[in-house]
Amino acid sequence: MTESASGGVIASAHDLVKVYGVGPTAVRALDGVDVDLVRGELTAIMGPSGSGKSTLMHCLAGLDRPTSGTVVVDGQTVSSMSERRLTALRRTRVGFVFQAYNLVPTLTALENITLPLDIARRPVDRAHLDLVVGTLGLTDRLGHKPAELSGGQQQRVACARALVARPAVVFADEPTGNLDSTSAAEVLGFLRGSVDDLGQSVVMVTHDPTSAGYAHRVLFLADGRVVGELRDPTAETVLTALAALRVGAP
Numbered sequence: 138m139t140e141s142a143s144g145g146v147i148a149s150a151h152d153l154v155k156v157y158g159v160g161p162t163a164v165r166a167l168d169g170v171d172v173d174l175v176r177g178e179l180t181a182i183m184g185p186s187g188s189g190k191s192t193l194m195h196c197l198a199g200l201d202r203p204t205s206g207t208v209v210v211d212g213q214t215v216s217s218m219s220e221r222r223l224t225a226l227r228r229t230r231v232g233f234v235f236q237a238y239n240l241v242p243t244l245t246a247l248e249n250i251t252l253p254l255d256i257a258r259r260p261v262d263r264a265h266l267d268l269v270v271g272t273l274g275l276t277d278r279l280g281h282k283p284a285e286l287s288g289g290q291q292q293r294v295a296c297a298r299a300l301v302a303r304p305a306v307v308f309a310d311e312p313t314g315n316l317d318s319t320s321a322a323e324v325l326g327f328l329r330g331s332v333d334d335l336g337q338s339v340v341m342v343t344h345d346p347t348s349a350g351y352a353h354r355v356l357f358l359a360d361g362r363v364v365g366e367l368r369d370p371t372a373e374t375v376l377t378a379l380a381a382l383r384v385g386a387p
Contacts, residue, residue, distance in 0.1 A: 146209075147176035147306050147338040148197050153206035155192050155361075166192040167203070168361035174306075179332045179339045181349040181370070183379070184358035190342050191310060193358065197340065198231055198308040199223045211305035228257040232299030232307035234328075236314040238291045240283040240298075246290075247279040250297045259302070269297050272334075273327055289320025296327055300337065307331075309341040313348055325351045346375040357382055 155167040166189045174180050174197075184190045195201035196208055199215045208216040211230050218226065227233075240249045250270070251261050270276055273293040283291050292312060299307045309328065313321035329351045331337040341352065349355050350372040357365040359382060367378050 145176055146173045148174040148210045148340065149208070150193070150197060150203075151207045151209075153193070153196060153208065154204045155189075155196060155201070156204045166361055167196065167206075170206070170358075170361070170363055172356060172363055174338070174340055175354070176338050177332060177336055178353040179329055179341065179351060181352035181355045182340065182342045182358060183344065183349055183355055183375070188358040189361040190358045192361075194308050194310060194340060194342050198233065199227055228253055229259070229302060230305045232302065232304035234292070234295050234299050234307060234309040234312045236311040238283070238288075238295045238315075240291055240294060242283050245280050245282055246275060246286065246294045249283070249294055250279075250301055253298060253302050257302070261301070262303070265303065266301055268335075269300050272330065273297050274323075287320070288316055289323055292316060292320065292324050293327065296324060296331075300331060300335070304337075306338040306340060309339060311342055311344070313343075313345070321348070346372040346379065349375045 150170050150172050153167050153170040157164045157166055170193060182190045182194060192201065196203045197210065199210070199218070203216055206216065207214060213226065215223065215226065241252065244252065254261050270279065273296060275290070275293055275297060278286060278290055286294065312328070313324055316324065325348055328339050328341065332339055343349055350370055352370060355367040355370045355375060356363055357378065364382060365378060367374060
């Protein structure tokens with residue numbers, strides 16, 4: 138899918154720097170990152186521990202503020218927003234899927250799914266809700282609480298929650314990290330399907346080449362910098378690229 142075919146850039150970072158701490162103990166988690174993420178694609182971000190991949194996603198999603206540089210999401214400059222505007226953006230234009238599901242244990246699956254809309258006091262688009270729930274195979278689980286669901290079902294509820302508000306982009310941080318291989322394949326297949334069939338844009342942090350193989354594009358980070366990318370990846374080509382990056386490391 139070309140950028141023009143998919144509708145341009147949905148999120149971008151320019152000269153993005155993030156430093157944690159001060160003085161000699163300061164850690165430069167991002168070191169001048171420039172990246173454009175294409176609308177209507179699933180982009181995977183990969184790199185070794187400490188490479189900056191989660192920091193990059195958190196800065197793009199407005200969960201963390203960069204030390205310097207610019208972040209733009211859906212045409213809005215996130216990096217200079219007030220906390221109030223950031224909160225509104227996260228409720229309406231950005232969806233999140235985390236490794237730990239982050240479901241409210243006292244709410245049913247349906248109540249968890251519609252929670253962002255309820256908080257934002259926005260009406261539920263019933264047709265879109267039914268489409269998402271049906272696609273994820275959750276129709277007969279909507280009255281169940283998280284403790285009554287498997288890990289894969291809980292993560293599918295989290296995916297539905299992220300998508301029900303029709304966000305401009307969904308950020309997924311190791312979304313299959315707690316799942317067995319079968320459940321992981323179901324969730325990854327849905328995330329890819331949400332792009333191909335629903336026109337969603339998804340950015341996913343992962344360490345797993347098999348997961349990255351579901352993406353349209355993989356970005357590789359090392360030492361806080363983008364050091365490579367791969368289009369139309371497979372698990373095998375991702376492994377080869379990771380091996381080449383390790384060989385080329387100082």
